[in-house]
Amino acid sequence: MSNYSLLIVDDVPETVKTIGELLALHGFHVYTATNPDEARQIVETRHIHLVLLDLCLTGDGDPSDGGLDLAKTLDAAIPKIIITKFPSFDTLYSTLPAAGENGFIVDYVLKLDGFEHLLRRIQDALTKHAPINWQLKIRFSERFPVWQRLSLARLTELIVPTSEDPMVEAQKIDELLRLLFRKHEEITIERVISATHGRVALEVRGNHPERGHEHYLVVYGSEADVTVYEQHRQHYAPKDGDARVLHREFTARIPGYTAYAYLLHGVRLASSVSLREFYHTADAASMTEMLDDLLRHVVQPWSARAPIVTNPKEAAAFFRTWLHTDSPTSAERQLQQCMATLAQATLRLGAFRINLVGQAIEFHLPDAEPAVRRLALPTNALRVEYLISGSEHLVGTVNGAVDLETVLVDPERKGCTLIEFAHATRGPLCADYALLEHSLRLQLSSAINLSTRLKCETALLAMPNLTTPPDMTGLDPEVQKLMRAITRVRYLAGTLSPIRDLKAYHAGVLFAALRHLLATPVENQEDPGILIKLVHSLLCAALIYDDLTREQEHVTVDQHQRIVTIHGREVPLTPQLLRLFVYLYERRGKVCTKKELLREALEMPDIETSADVQRNESTLQNLISRLRQLIEPDFQHPIYLETVRSSGYRLKL
Incomplete structure (x- = not known):
């Protein structure tokens, strides 16, 4: 001892x-x-x-x-x-x-x-x-090149990337494995299957004195992260029917860390690969077959459990949770910063060039006509109730993380299984299908230009329903393979699940794209492949947002109740502020001078003395400041009511 x-x-x-x-x-x-x-x-x-x-x-x-x-x-x-x-x-x-x-x-x-x-x-x-197996032999697989092999130091870095004392953390991780495999003689850590901040999933081959050789999916990391993973798996994951589920074998816990070892049923862990790896090596027919298995036997049992129709407010709460934000204002500011940084980064990409112009974004398409596509920024989509009003949202049990990284595929048995459960919850049924569809989009190679991506997105938006295939005329083989996969996801969403509302489905894809934008660090990003994927997500989000809001009024004015509704948010105004807003809105996009606003909007008489002019301009400035506090997502960083130096003000709504 x-x-x-x-x-x-x-x-x-x-x-x-x-x-x-x-x-x-x-x-x-x-x-x-x-x-x-x-x-x-x-x-x-x-x-x-x-x-x-x-x-x-x-x-x-x-x-x-x-x-x-x-x-x-x-x-x-x-x-x-x-x-x-x-x-x-x-x-x-x-x-x-x-x-x-x-x-x-x-x-x-x-x-x-x-x-x-x-x-x-x-x-x-x-x-x-504390039955720590000090005699356990822990090995790391040598089937990969030296620079790709795992080590205790590498695992520590994945779980605790900012540790002040990596050696102490490595010792804890080593002991956690020895505690988890307390009855085994030897284990071999084959590979990292998935990794998130504070938690990893590993393929581990163990030699048990009585049960012989077995392959385990080991999920371990910080106590909070792993506990949430297991609690959600137990509470939400289907436990019957045709669903492939994990079976927990044993667990271990030390201060700060927890680990669970699972056995997989329905697929063999040793021969499995991620759905992303399978997508890039399989042909279109094999990918379609695997998507059929995934959606029929793994995803469908989640959505089949007593779905109900909900109102936009409840659906909006899920989407905000999905984006890890409770405040639309902070999320809008974060998304605005993300897009500004992305626009600067794309200057290094040549063909992938985007510019922010006021409340719009320009995608430059040098090989297309027109050469510039301007779309509204999708930041207002974060005020979800406004965006999804009028559509039918079915709510049920969703995994919340179905993508090409969280699905394991066994090509030999032609079966799939899910390995991520931390995001499982009650939410719109379209979420799992939409997230899978968007993760497929991101598999296009960097060689596919922005014009081709625009054609792909436009064809998908033109689909009249979930089951009618899009027009793929003129698309190259790589894009056709992607479109066939997305079409299959949509077809199965429309036939296996009760999802029928195309607008609700598109809203799910929009939020999957926004989720990718908000979750991916852009600052100091030098990987062109990551930047291109972010540009595609932004293009997808902007196009869907434009399509969903084309026939909606962004702003309504109820002069009787003195209420202005901006992107679904009701703003009560005083009579004086209402007159000022209506005047600016009727001339939106144009500069209104201070003199015009004072004389015509606020009905103040012309004055001559400098003292009166200064007093009236001070009154106008105070009213503009109060109006910004009421209508802006963040009045300290106004995006709607713009000051035009030496001229006046311009409303951009």
């Missing part, structure tokens, strides 16, 4: 010193503390396997202010033993309630029983509650 680290907490320094020296002689790494603050600091900065706590740390024999209270504040994943020289039935009864309600106290030892008795209880506690 020489690899275990113990912490001894006792307010008597001599006791700490004596017990610590004896345990060190038996090969333990020993840390000591004489007060709760020292103990907490050690637990936070060191990897401790077991804590020995004195029942009465105050020295007055009162257990109410000692080890029991401290146990509840230390990490609940660490087992604890209470030691005391004040034995009583009452203290024993209060020390050992149900596990999980007492800070994981696992035993109660009397100091008078001597060191040998304490040592046996420590060994028993470690064997039962």
